[in-house]
Amino acid sequence: MISVDVALERDGFSLVAAFEGEGGLTALFGPSGCGKTTIIRLVAGLARPDRGRIVLDGTVLDDTETGVRLAPHRRRIGLVFQDAQLFPHLSVAQNLGYGRFFTPRDRRRVDRERVIEVLGIGGLLGRRPATLSGGERQRVAIGRALLTSPDLLLMDEPLAALDDHRKLEILPFIEHLRDAFAIPILYVSHSVEEVARLAATVVRMEGGRVVAVGRPAEVLAPRRATTSIDRFEAVSVLSGRIAAVDPAYGVTRIAHPAGEIVVPGLLTPIGAAQRLTVGATDVTLARTRSPATSVRTALEGRIEAIVSDGGPFALVTLELAGGEKLHAYVTRLGLDALGAREGETVAALIKTVSIDERGLSGLEVPQEGSS
Amino acid sequence: MFSAEEWTAIQLSLKVATIATLASVPFALATAMVLARGRFFGKSVLDGIVHLPLVLPPVVTGWLLLLTFGRRAPVGAFLAEHFGIVFSFRWTGAALAAAVMGFPLMVRAIRLSIEAIDRRLEEAAASLGAPPWWVFATVTLPLAARGIAAGAVLAFAKALGEFGATITFVSNIPGQTQTIPAAIYTYTQTPGGDFGALKLSLVAATLAFGALIVSELSVARAGRAGGRA
Numbered sequence: 001m002i003s004v005d006v007a008l009e010r011d012g013f014s015l016v017a018a019f020e021g022e023g024g025l026t027a028l029f030g031p032s033g034c035g036k037t038t039i040i041r042l043v044a045g046l047a048r049p050d051r052g053r054i055v056l057d058g059t060v061l062d063d064t065e066t067g068v069r070l071a072p073h074r075r076r077i078g079l080v081f082q083d084a085q086l087f088p089h090l091s092v093a094q095n096l097g098y099g100r101f102f103t104p105r106d107r108r109r110v111d112r113e114r115v116i117e118v119l120g121i122g123g124l125l126g127r128r129p130a131t132l133s134g135g136e137r138q139r140v141a142i143g144r145a146l147l148t149s150p151d152l153l154l155m156d157e158p159l160a161a162l163d164d165h166r167k168l169e170i171l172p173f174i175e176h177l178r179d180a181f182a183i184p185i186l187y188v189s190h191s192v193e194e195v196a197r198l199a200a201t202v203v204r205m206e207g208g209r210v211v212a213v214g215r216p217a218e219v220l221a222p223r224r225a226t227t228s229i230d231r232f233e234a235v236s237v238l239s240g241r242i243a244a245v246d247p248a249y250g251v252t253r254i255a256h257p258a259g260e261i262v263v264p265g266l267l268t269p270i271g272a273a274q275r276l277t278v279g280a281t282d283v284t285l286a287r288t289r290s291p292a293t294s295v296r297t298a299l300e301g302r303i304e305a306i307v308s309d310g311g312p313f314a315l316v317t318l319e320l321a322g323g324e325k326l327h328a329y330v331t332r333l334g335l336d337a338l339g340a341r342e343g344e345t346v347a348a349l350i351k352t353v354s355i356d357e358r359g360l361s362g363l364e365v366p367q368e369g370s371s
Numbered sequence: 372m373f374s375a376e377e378w379t380a381i382q383l384s385l386k387v388a389t390i391a392t393l394a395s396v397p398f399a400l401a402t403a404m405v406l407a408r409g410r411f412f413g414k415s416v417l418d419g420i421v422h423l424p425l426v427l428p429p430v431v432t433g434w435l436l437l438l439t440f441g442r443r444a445p446v447g448a449f450l451a452e453h454f455g456i457v458f459s460f461r462w463t464g465a466a467l468a469a470a471v472m473g474f475p476l477m478v479r480a481i482r483l484s485i486e487a488i489d490r491r492l493e494e495a496a497a498s499l500g501a502p503p504w505w506v507f508a509t510v511t512l513p514l515a516a517r518g519i520a521a522g523a524v525l526a527f528a529k530a531l532g533e534f535g536a537t538i539t540f541v542s543n544i545p546g547q548t549q550t551i552p553a554a555i556y557t558y559t560q561t562p563g564g565d566f567g568a569l570k571l572s573l574v575a576a577t578l579a580f581g582a583l584i585v586s587e588l589s590v591a592r593a594g595r596a597g598g599r600a
């Protein structure tokens with residue numbers, strides 16, 4: 001478990017942050033410049049807090065009060081940069097082996113063959129970093145960090161430098177290694193989909209401050225009724241089980257207590273738990289579950305709250321069967337035309353095309369070297 | 372083709388330039404590292420001192436060397452007494468003068484190559500458990516190798532051609548301190564010496580050019596070896 005409580009002042013930027021990450025993946029989430037990367041650097045020991053304390057599994061890494069400061073190479077923390085940072089003068093195999101020498105034999109918990117297999121980099125071992133694609137480089141960088149059997153893995157926007165196709169290529173690997181190697185991960189991202197898909201705990205940051213800590217569904221929910229452009233970032237996180245795939249149409253049906261959700265792509269395996277994110281602006285409210293539209297997903301829910309600041313929009317929060325919350329931004333005009341009030345039951349229509357497959361797990365990994 | 376005296380001058384020049392270059396590398400590397408990475412008060416002063424031989428008249432540099440490393444000068448006397456190292460009017464003095472004159476060129480080339488290294492590569496190495504000296508040896512040094520090679524060649528070529536500081540510091544003694552440039556100078560002061568001056572000038576040009584090619588080849592090879600290793 002990582003526990004961070006730090007303050008730092010640099011060139012007019014002030015960071016005051018305290019949070020704890022349990023096992024699994026803890027996401028540091030927020031807009032760029034909010035201090036996420038600074039926290040990663042502090043935890044890695046590459047920067048020093050003005051005051052504060054960082055503790056990993058009972059080992060004090062930094063404590064400005066007692067003057068404890070563990071050098072980066074003694075921290076047993078793996079670090080994955082946004083842009084891989086592979087050693088250009090070494091082969092992939094040498095990059096992977098770089099940290100091995102410094103990992104005491106009895107600490108080597110991560111098996112090299114398994115890492116190579118999980119990350120699908122077996123065919124790259126003899127190559128130079130310069131000849132790899134961005135996605136391949138990032139996978140090697142993840143493998144290199146994993147092979148030191150770290151007590152914590154830091155990932156600083158590992159997907160940000162990749163195009164959408166490469167993101168889809170890497171995401172399943174991150175998900176897989178989170179589950180396969182049982183190493184806690186501190187993951188920096190500004191992508192709602194990544195965070196919703198991967199994180200057990202989300203630390204939301206803004207302007208150098210932690211504004212919320214909790215489960216993705218709570219932290220990623222809209223924080224206030226707002227007329228600002230914030231509405232595009234508000235999401236709901238729903239979980240269901242994969243019920244059926246429809247190869248003819250290229251979609252998958254997810255069973256949810258409130259109804260069936262149709263998502264793009266062919267997901268496997270049947271019966272697996274599946275988390276998905278739904279943008280609050282992508283939800284349409286209707287009186288009945290089967291109006292004549294092309295939309296195939298209609299979830300039934302009770303209107304728990306309607307919030308508006310008097311601008312054009314209202315934020316409607318539905319409580320779905322099973323207890324999950326679904327947030328919908330609608331116009332006040334449309335809401336009044338519908339005549340819906342708090343406590344009433346309505347149908348929420350969700351366009352399949354608006355669901356980002358990056359938020360879905362279990363997707364087939366694109367073949368190595370494709371595109 | 373060459374007289375015995377000319378051969379001596381050529382061999383002496385090669386010896387002086389080689390020793391001067393090899394002995395400079397560790398100091399130049401340390402200085403370049405400090406200038407590239409250090410953050411301390413007086414850094415620009417150090418930078419200025421390193422560059423001094425480049426901007427001072429070589430005669431002045433030679434004279435300052437004489438004042439410092441001469442037989443009766445403080446440092447010179449100390450080194451002679453305790454280590455038996457004598458610079459004045461010896462080939463070692465010529466090597467020292469050549470090293471000092473080439474030093475700023477070498478530091479400059481190495482410093483540029485160190486500054487071009489992404490620090491995050493070193494941070495990545497540290498996060499993998501490598502202590503600082505190992506990071507230096509396995510990441511910083513290999514990535515700066517081209518700059519070190521380029522700096523060494525520059526310094527070597529400079530050492531081959533060094534004249535002003537050398538002649539001021541250790542004079543122009545055939546067989547002892549007479550390098551190629553000093554021998555050429557002697558020819559130009561001798562009636563009928565033009566042919567000798569021409570021969571030695573061609574030798575100087577060939578050596579400098581050869582050093583350049585050797586360095587290009589070794590850098591290219593280091594690049595490939597780095598890929599294979």
